[in-house]
Amino acid sequence: SAVISQKPSRDICQRGTSLTIQCQVDSQVTMMFWYRQQPGQSLTLIATANQGSEATYESGFVIDKFPISRPNLTFSTLTVSNMSPEDSSIYLCSVVAGVDEQFFGPGTRLTVL
């Protein structure tokens, strides 16, 4: 299994600012993902965080808006840039540990005013 922590757990931010979310895993993992869960919605994959190379973004998400770093196999950051109220969501980090099991962090609840 894998235990994941995220910081911050929640934040309230002003429009136009940026927030960096940290994800820390208690073991080395190859696959790490960032998801967004908008209010009352399911999870949408933002990107796969690749160690040593640029993240792989899903359709509708771009690096300028959601830059991601993955300096090693246990840590990643997601930045939400130039925020607007539409970015208010829960942002979740997840990893694949073992053969096929996906574990999720507790999420970061972001409110943009």
Place this chain on the structure above:
Amino acid sequence: AQSVTQLDSHVSVSEGTPVLLRCNYSSSYSPSLFWYVQHPNKGLQLLLKYTSAATLVKGINGFEAEFKKSETSFHLTKPSAHMSDAAEYFCVVSSFNFNKFYFGSGTKLNVKP
């Protein structure tokens, strides 16, 4: 491409009665399928998974799911609902090499006393 469809956005049952949450999948190969539960303001927890072993899968908290290839279904069941089962449930299918996971739209389960 892989996808899942959760057929009901809301399900309401009385405590002590059976639960059925429906999920159909689409996949170009034999899929791996998962059910996750998300309690209000809590993280995602894996209930059970199917990865090409037994077609009837038992999970935590008395939940089961049956993989039916002929019907492309992976419905979640529980013989007797408990108030603590009230939550949102997500059906998930993985890509062939587990480098992507596709979420259904979610089913909110309400349990009435």
